[in-house]
Amino acid sequence: MGVLDLLDRWPVFRQLRKGDATALGDTAMTERSRHLEPRTAGADRVVKSVCPYCAVGCGQDVYVKDGRILDIEGDPDSPISRGRLCPKGSATFQLVTGSHRIHDVLYRRPGGTEWERLPLERAMDMVAERVKHTRDATWEDTDVNGLDVHRTLGIAHLGGATLDNEENYLIKKLFTALGIVQVENQARI
Numbered sequence: 001m002g003v004l005d006l007l008d009r010w011p012v013f014r015q016l017r018k019g020d021a022t023a024l025g026d027t028a029m030t031e032r033s034r035h036l037e038p039r040t041a042g043a044d045r046v047v048k049s050v051c052p053y054c055a056v057g058c059g060q061d062v063y064v065k066d067g068r069i070l071d072i073e074g075d076p077d078s079p080i081s082r083g084r085l086c087p088k089g090s091a092t093f094q095l096v097t098g099s100h101r102i103h104d105v106l107y108r109r110p111g112g113t114e115w116e117r118l119p120l121e122r123a124m125d126m127v128a129e130r131v132k133h134t135r136d137a138t139w140e141d142t143d144v145n146g147l148d149v150h151r152t153l154g155i156a157h158l159g160g161a162t163l164d165n166e167e168n169y170l171i172k173k174l175f176t177a178l179g180i181v182q183v184e185n186q187a188r189i
């Protein structure tokens, strides 16, 4: 390798040689960085989604390869966020892939001190049994003034800000059908 080639590996020298005062162009690159590719380059499709972390609802592009998520980035088409994500939203990839994520239902029975692992089907049955029991035990056809109400005040729901529009719609629909009137969301508090 000649002296000029050696000097050319020095970014300041390349800047001087090419008159690139800001070093924002080609002179900022190395042989290694010239061949780097974003990890999204191998995606076979991009799915539009919404950040689940807060009520702002920033748009996200979910990059998928062979049915697995490669990366999640801000969606430039979103009129809400125009491609931006805050640090929390930028870390959404870890929400679905993080090694600390719990994949089982954990249950701590009344008075219990330990978490027990339950099959999802069993846990869903337990929730349904409790809803049915409480609704039956607290059902009111009329209020204290004799007005028709057909409701239960024995169950309330507080949703989290990570719920999206579609989930909130279904929750409200289900709970209203059950006669549950105390339905609130953390995003309104």
Ligand code: SF4
Pocket (backbone or CB within 6 Å): 051, 052, 053, 054, 055, 056, 057, 058, 081, 084, 085, 086, 087, 088, 089, 090
């Ligand atoms: S990216 Fe940040 S501001 Fe946007 S919805 Fe997610 S948590 Fe909220």
